[in-house]
Amino acid sequence: GGLSLAAFANAKSRNTGYNPALIKKQKEFYKNAKLISKYKRSKKQLNQSDGPPPLPLPNPNPKEGVDANDAPKLHSKKKKRVAPSLKDEYEKKHAEDEKAKKEREAIIQAKREEQEKSEARRKDLREKMFKKTRSGQPVMKYRIQHLLETALEISNK
Template identity: 55%
Template sequence: MKNRSRKNEGTSESFNKSDSIDRPKSKTMKKKQKNNLPRLGAGGLSLHAFANAKSKDNHYNPALIKKQREFYKNAKKVNKFKKLLKQQNEQNDVSLPQRMIESENGVEEDRDNNKKRIRKDASLRLEELYKKKHEEKEKERLEREAAIKAKKEEIEKAESRRKAMRDKMFKKTRKGQPVMKYRIEHLLETIQDSTKH
Protein backbone atom coordinates (compact mmCIF):
# COMPACT_ATOMS: atom_id res chain seq x y z
CA MET A 1 0.00 0.00 0.00
CA LYS A 2 2.79 2.37 0.86
CA ASN A 3 4.38 1.78 -2.52
CA ARG A 4 1.20 2.56 -4.34
CA SER A 5 0.61 5.83 -2.58
CA ARG A 6 4.18 6.94 -3.29
CA LYS A 7 3.77 6.19 -6.95
CA ASN A 8 0.50 8.14 -7.10
CA GLU A 9 2.05 11.06 -5.27
CA GLY A 10 4.97 11.21 -7.65
CA THR A 11 2.80 11.14 -10.71
CA SER A 12 0.47 13.80 -9.36
CA GLU A 13 3.38 16.09 -8.48
CA SER A 14 4.94 15.71 -11.88
CA PHE A 15 1.56 16.38 -13.50
CA ASN A 16 1.00 19.54 -11.46
CA LYS A 17 4.44 20.91 -12.19
CA SER A 18 4.17 20.44 -15.90
CA ASP A 19 0.65 21.83 -15.91
CA SER A 20 1.55 25.08 -14.20
CA ILE A 21 4.91 25.82 -15.81
CA ASP A 22 5.00 24.38 -19.32
CA ARG A 23 1.30 24.58 -20.21
CA PRO A 24 0.55 27.26 -22.82
CA LYS A 25 -2.50 29.56 -22.31
CA SER A 26 -5.62 28.30 -23.96
CA LYS A 27 -7.29 30.14 -26.84
CA THR A 28 -10.33 31.01 -24.75
CA MET A 29 -8.14 32.71 -22.13
CA LYS A 30 -6.48 34.81 -24.85
CA LYS A 31 -9.88 35.77 -26.27
CA LYS A 32 -11.15 36.78 -22.83
CA GLN A 33 -8.11 38.95 -22.21
CA LYS A 34 -8.49 40.53 -25.63
CA ASN A 35 -12.17 41.28 -24.96
CA ASN A 36 -11.40 42.72 -21.53
CA LEU A 37 -8.71 45.13 -22.78
CA PRO A 38 -11.06 47.80 -24.18
CA ARG A 39 -13.32 47.51 -21.16
CA LEU A 40 -10.39 47.99 -18.78
CA GLY A 41 -8.97 50.97 -20.67
CA ALA A 42 -6.81 49.11 -23.22
CA GLY A 43 -3.80 48.79 -21.01
CA GLY A 44 -3.78 52.34 -19.62
CA LEU A 45 -1.09 54.97 -20.04
CA SER A 46 2.55 54.28 -20.67
CA LEU A 47 4.94 55.03 -17.84
CA HIS A 48 6.31 58.09 -19.67
CA ALA A 49 2.81 59.48 -20.36
CA PHE A 50 1.77 58.88 -16.77
CA ALA A 51 4.85 60.67 -15.41
CA ASN A 52 4.28 63.73 -17.63
CA ALA A 53 0.49 63.76 -17.31
CA LYS A 54 0.24 67.04 -15.37
CA SER A 55 3.36 68.87 -16.54
CA LYS A 56 2.98 72.20 -18.35
CA ASP A 57 4.77 71.37 -21.61
CA ASN A 58 3.12 67.99 -22.16
CA HIS A 59 0.89 66.65 -24.86
CA TYR A 60 -1.45 64.68 -22.66
CA ASN A 61 -3.48 66.53 -20.04
CA PRO A 62 -6.96 65.08 -19.48
CA ALA A 63 -8.38 68.34 -18.15
CA LEU A 64 -7.19 70.31 -21.17
CA ILE A 65 -8.48 67.68 -23.56
CA LYS A 66 -11.88 67.79 -21.89
CA LYS A 67 -12.00 71.60 -22.15
CA GLN A 68 -11.04 71.48 -25.82
CA ARG A 69 -13.75 68.92 -26.56
CA GLU A 70 -16.37 71.09 -24.82
CA PHE A 71 -15.14 74.16 -26.71
CA TYR A 72 -15.42 72.38 -30.07
CA LYS A 73 -18.88 71.03 -29.24
CA ASN A 74 -20.09 74.49 -28.27
CA ALA A 75 -18.58 76.00 -31.41
CA LYS A 76 -20.42 73.43 -33.56
CA LYS A 77 -23.70 74.22 -31.85
CA VAL A 78 -23.21 77.98 -32.28
CA ASN A 79 -22.43 77.51 -35.98
CA LYS A 80 -25.55 75.38 -36.48
CA PHE A 81 -27.65 78.01 -34.70
CA LYS A 82 -26.22 80.82 -36.85
CA LYS A 83 -26.92 78.83 -40.03
CA LEU A 84 -30.52 78.23 -38.95
CA LEU A 85 -31.02 81.94 -38.21
CA LYS A 86 -29.55 82.86 -41.56
CA GLN A 87 -31.86 80.41 -43.37
CA GLN A 88 -34.91 81.72 -41.53
CA ASN A 89 -34.01 85.32 -42.34
CA GLU A 90 -33.55 84.41 -45.99
CA GLN A 91 -36.94 82.71 -46.08
CA ASN A 92 -38.77 85.53 -44.26
CA ASP A 93 -37.08 88.53 -45.88
CA VAL A 94 -37.14 89.49 -49.50
CA SER A 95 -33.77 89.51 -51.25
CA LEU A 96 -31.74 92.75 -51.46
CA PRO A 97 -32.29 93.52 -55.17
CA GLN A 98 -36.05 93.17 -54.74
CA ARG A 99 -35.93 95.49 -51.72
CA MET A 100 -34.13 98.16 -53.75
CA ILE A 101 -36.69 97.93 -56.54
CA GLU A 102 -39.60 98.06 -54.06
CA SER A 103 -38.11 101.05 -52.25
CA GLU A 104 -37.96 102.92 -55.56
CA ASN A 105 -41.61 102.14 -56.25
CA GLY A 106 -42.80 102.99 -52.73
CA VAL A 107 -43.95 99.44 -52.02
CA GLU A 108 -41.85 99.37 -48.87
CA GLU A 109 -44.04 102.08 -47.33
CA ASP A 110 -47.12 99.97 -48.00
CA ARG A 111 -45.47 96.98 -46.37
CA ASP A 112 -44.70 99.06 -43.26
CA ASN A 113 -48.31 100.27 -43.15
CA ASN A 114 -49.55 96.69 -43.48
CA LYS A 115 -47.30 95.62 -40.61
CA LYS A 116 -48.63 98.46 -38.43
CA ARG A 117 -52.21 97.55 -39.33
CA ILE A 118 -51.56 93.88 -38.51
CA ARG A 119 -50.06 94.87 -35.16
CA LYS A 120 -53.09 97.04 -34.35
CA ASP A 121 -55.47 94.22 -35.31
CA ALA A 122 -53.53 91.77 -33.17
CA SER A 123 -53.55 94.13 -30.19
CA LEU A 124 -57.31 94.67 -30.58
CA ARG A 125 -57.90 90.91 -30.72
CA LEU A 126 -55.79 90.42 -27.62
CA GLU A 127 -57.72 93.15 -25.83
CA GLU A 128 -61.04 91.53 -26.77
CA LEU A 129 -59.82 88.15 -25.57
CA TYR A 130 -58.70 89.70 -22.30
CA LYS A 131 -62.09 91.38 -21.80
CA LYS A 132 -63.97 88.14 -22.54
CA LYS A 133 -61.84 86.14 -20.11
CA HIS A 134 -62.22 88.84 -17.47
CA GLU A 135 -66.03 88.86 -17.89
CA GLU A 136 -66.18 85.05 -17.67
CA LYS A 137 -64.11 85.06 -14.50
CA GLU A 138 -66.34 87.77 -13.01
CA LYS A 139 -69.49 85.74 -13.82
CA GLU A 140 -68.00 82.61 -12.25
CA ARG A 141 -67.03 84.59 -9.15
CA LEU A 142 -70.56 86.04 -8.81
CA GLU A 143 -72.11 82.58 -9.24
CA ARG A 144 -69.80 81.15 -6.57
CA GLU A 145 -70.67 83.98 -4.19
CA ALA A 146 -74.43 83.43 -4.78
CA ALA A 147 -74.07 79.69 -4.11
CA ILE A 148 -72.10 80.39 -0.91
CA LYS A 149 -74.75 82.89 0.27
CA ALA A 150 -77.55 80.39 -0.37
CA LYS A 151 -75.71 77.70 1.60
CA LYS A 152 -75.10 80.09 4.49
CA GLU A 153 -78.80 81.05 4.60
CA GLU A 154 -79.85 77.38 4.63
CA ILE A 155 -77.40 76.63 7.43
CA GLU A 156 -78.65 79.60 9.47
CA LYS A 157 -82.29 78.53 9.00
CA ALA A 158 -81.49 74.96 10.05
CA GLU A 159 -79.58 76.20 13.10
CA SER A 160 -82.44 78.50 14.15
CA ARG A 161 -84.94 75.59 13.78
CA ARG A 162 -82.69 73.34 15.85
CA LYS A 163 -82.27 76.01 18.50
CA ALA A 164 -86.05 76.55 18.75
CA MET A 165 -86.62 72.78 18.93
CA ARG A 166 -83.97 72.40 21.57
CA ASP A 167 -85.52 75.17 23.69
CA LYS A 168 -88.91 73.48 23.45
CA MET A 169 -87.47 70.03 24.25
CA PHE A 170 -85.65 71.28 27.35
CA LYS A 171 -88.60 73.23 28.79
CA LYS A 172 -89.53 72.10 32.26
CA THR A 173 -92.44 72.54 34.63
CA ARG A 174 -92.19 74.35 37.97
CA LYS A 175 -91.35 71.10 39.68
CA GLY A 176 -88.50 70.31 37.22
CA GLN A 177 -90.35 67.74 35.11
CA PRO A 178 -89.93 67.95 31.29
CA VAL A 179 -92.88 69.34 29.32
CA MET A 180 -94.09 66.34 27.33
CA LYS A 181 -96.26 68.30 24.88
CA TYR A 182 -93.34 69.33 22.64
CA ARG A 183 -91.60 65.97 22.87
CA ILE A 184 -94.76 64.13 21.77
CA GLU A 185 -95.22 66.56 18.84
CA HIS A 186 -91.65 65.93 17.76
CA LEU A 187 -92.16 62.15 17.92
CA LEU A 188 -95.37 62.44 15.84
CA GLU A 189 -93.59 64.56 13.18
CA THR A 190 -90.73 62.07 12.86
CA ILE A 191 -93.18 59.15 12.54
CA GLN A 192 -95.19 60.99 9.87
CA ASP A 193 -92.01 61.80 7.92
CA SER A 194 -90.87 58.18 8.06
CA THR A 195 -94.26 56.92 6.80
CA LYS A 196 -94.21 59.39 3.88
CA HIS A 197 -90.78 58.19 2.74
Protein backbone atom coordinates (compact mmCIF):
# COMPACT_ATOMS: atom_id res chain seq x y z
CA GLY A 1 0.00 0.00 0.00
CA GLY A 2 1.97 2.96 -1.27
CA LEU A 3 1.09 5.85 -3.55
CA SER A 4 0.15 5.23 -7.13
CA LEU A 5 2.54 6.44 -9.81
CA ALA A 6 0.20 9.27 -10.85
CA ALA A 7 -0.28 10.48 -7.26
CA PHE A 8 3.49 10.41 -6.69
CA ALA A 9 4.13 12.43 -9.87
CA ASN A 10 1.48 15.00 -8.89
CA ALA A 11 2.95 15.36 -5.39
CA LYS A 12 6.44 15.92 -6.80
CA SER A 13 5.33 18.47 -9.42
CA ARG A 14 3.27 20.53 -6.96
CA ASN A 15 4.71 24.05 -6.35
CA THR A 16 5.81 24.40 -2.72
CA GLY A 17 6.73 28.09 -3.00
CA TYR A 18 10.34 27.45 -2.09
CA ASN A 19 12.60 28.90 -4.74
CA PRO A 20 16.07 29.92 -3.51
CA ALA A 21 16.75 32.12 -6.53
CA LEU A 22 13.50 34.03 -6.02
CA ILE A 23 14.17 34.44 -2.29
CA LYS A 24 17.66 35.79 -3.02
CA LYS A 25 16.22 38.25 -5.55
CA GLN A 26 13.63 39.50 -3.04
CA LYS A 27 16.27 39.97 -0.33
CA GLU A 28 18.41 42.00 -2.70
CA PHE A 29 15.40 44.09 -3.76
CA TYR A 30 14.50 44.92 -0.14
CA LYS A 31 18.12 45.69 0.69
CA ASN A 32 18.37 48.11 -2.24
CA ALA A 33 15.05 49.73 -1.30
CA LYS A 34 16.32 50.27 2.24
CA LEU A 35 19.55 51.86 0.99
CA ILE A 36 17.64 54.14 -1.39
CA SER A 37 15.29 55.32 1.36
CA LYS A 38 18.27 56.05 3.64
CA TYR A 39 19.95 57.99 0.85
CA LYS A 40 16.80 60.02 0.17
CA ARG A 41 16.37 60.77 3.87
CA SER A 42 19.97 61.98 4.26
CA LYS A 43 19.68 64.09 1.09
CA LYS A 44 16.49 65.67 2.40
CA GLN A 45 18.17 66.50 5.73
CA LEU A 46 21.14 68.07 3.93
CA ASN A 47 18.82 70.20 1.81
CA GLN A 48 16.98 71.38 4.91
CA SER A 49 20.14 72.28 6.84
CA ASP A 50 21.97 73.91 3.87
CA GLY A 51 19.13 76.03 2.63
CA PRO A 52 18.50 79.52 3.99
CA PRO A 53 15.85 79.73 6.68
CA PRO A 54 12.41 80.75 5.39
CA LEU A 55 11.62 84.44 5.84
CA PRO A 56 8.54 85.12 7.95
CA LEU A 57 5.79 86.95 6.16
CA PRO A 58 4.30 89.89 8.02
CA ASN A 59 0.92 89.10 9.52
CA PRO A 60 -1.64 91.52 8.04
CA ASN A 61 -4.09 90.96 10.92
CA PRO A 62 -2.20 90.71 14.20
CA LYS A 63 -5.47 90.24 16.11
CA GLU A 64 -6.21 86.96 14.33
CA GLY A 65 -3.43 85.18 16.10
CA VAL A 66 -0.37 83.33 15.01
CA ASP A 67 0.43 82.80 11.35
CA ALA A 68 1.36 79.34 10.04
CA ASN A 69 4.87 80.65 9.24
CA ASP A 70 5.35 81.96 12.78
CA ALA A 71 4.33 78.67 14.43
CA PRO A 72 7.73 76.94 14.07
CA LYS A 73 9.48 79.91 15.72
CA LEU A 74 7.23 79.73 18.77
CA HIS A 75 7.87 76.02 19.14
CA SER A 76 11.63 76.57 19.06
CA LYS A 77 11.36 79.30 21.71
CA LYS A 78 9.27 77.03 23.92
CA LYS A 79 11.80 74.25 23.56
CA LYS A 80 14.60 76.62 24.54
CA ARG A 81 12.63 77.63 27.64
CA VAL A 82 11.90 74.01 28.51
CA ALA A 83 15.52 72.88 28.30
CA PRO A 84 16.84 75.01 31.20
CA SER A 85 13.89 74.08 33.40
CA LEU A 86 14.52 70.40 32.68
CA LYS A 87 18.15 70.94 33.54
CA ASP A 88 17.15 72.66 36.79
CA GLU A 89 14.77 69.83 37.61
CA TYR A 90 17.50 67.28 36.89
CA GLU A 91 19.99 69.12 39.10
CA LYS A 92 17.39 69.47 41.88
CA LYS A 93 16.49 65.78 41.69
CA HIS A 94 20.17 64.84 41.58
CA ALA A 95 20.85 66.98 44.68
CA GLU A 96 17.90 65.39 46.50
CA ASP A 97 19.12 61.91 45.58
CA GLU A 98 22.61 62.79 46.77
CA LYS A 99 21.22 64.14 50.05
CA ALA A 100 19.11 61.00 50.58
CA LYS A 101 22.14 58.84 49.80
CA LYS A 102 24.24 60.70 52.40
CA GLU A 103 21.47 60.32 54.99
CA ARG A 104 21.23 56.57 54.30
CA GLU A 105 25.00 56.23 54.60
CA ALA A 106 24.95 58.15 57.91
CA ILE A 107 22.21 55.85 59.27
CA ILE A 108 24.11 52.76 58.12
CA GLN A 109 27.32 54.10 59.68
CA ALA A 110 25.54 54.78 63.01
CA LYS A 111 24.08 51.26 63.03
CA ARG A 112 27.49 49.80 62.26
CA GLU A 113 29.11 51.75 65.11
CA GLU A 114 26.36 50.64 67.51
CA GLN A 115 26.88 47.01 66.48
CA GLU A 116 30.63 47.30 66.98
CA LYS A 117 30.12 48.79 70.47
CA SER A 118 27.70 46.06 71.48
CA GLU A 119 29.99 43.36 70.09
CA ALA A 120 32.93 44.80 72.01
CA ARG A 121 30.81 44.89 75.19
CA ARG A 122 29.70 41.27 74.71
CA LYS A 123 33.24 40.15 73.96
CA ASP A 124 34.53 41.86 77.09
CA LEU A 125 31.75 40.28 79.18
CA ARG A 126 32.47 36.86 77.68
CA GLU A 127 36.16 37.14 78.49
CA LYS A 128 35.35 38.09 82.08
CA MET A 129 32.82 35.28 82.46
CA PHE A 130 35.27 32.64 81.20
CA LYS A 131 38.25 33.83 83.25
CA LYS A 132 39.82 31.09 85.33
CA THR A 133 42.11 31.07 88.33
CA ARG A 134 45.52 29.39 88.26
CA SER A 135 43.99 26.19 89.45
CA GLY A 136 41.36 26.28 86.68
CA GLN A 137 38.38 27.40 88.78
CA PRO A 138 36.07 30.14 87.38
CA VAL A 139 36.58 33.65 88.76
CA MET A 140 33.32 34.31 90.59
CA LYS A 141 33.85 38.07 91.01
CA TYR A 142 32.73 38.88 87.46
CA ARG A 143 29.88 36.36 87.48
CA ILE A 144 28.39 37.78 90.68
CA GLN A 145 28.83 41.33 89.36
CA HIS A 146 26.94 40.36 86.19
CA LEU A 147 24.11 38.79 88.23
CA LEU A 148 23.82 41.96 90.34
CA GLU A 149 23.71 44.19 87.23
CA THR A 150 20.97 42.12 85.61
CA ALA A 151 18.95 42.08 88.86
CA LEU A 152 19.23 45.88 89.12
CA GLU A 153 18.15 46.32 85.47
CA ILE A 154 15.09 44.12 86.03
CA SER A 155 14.12 45.99 89.24
CA ASN A 156 14.51 49.38 87.50
CA LYS A 157 12.13 48.41 84.69
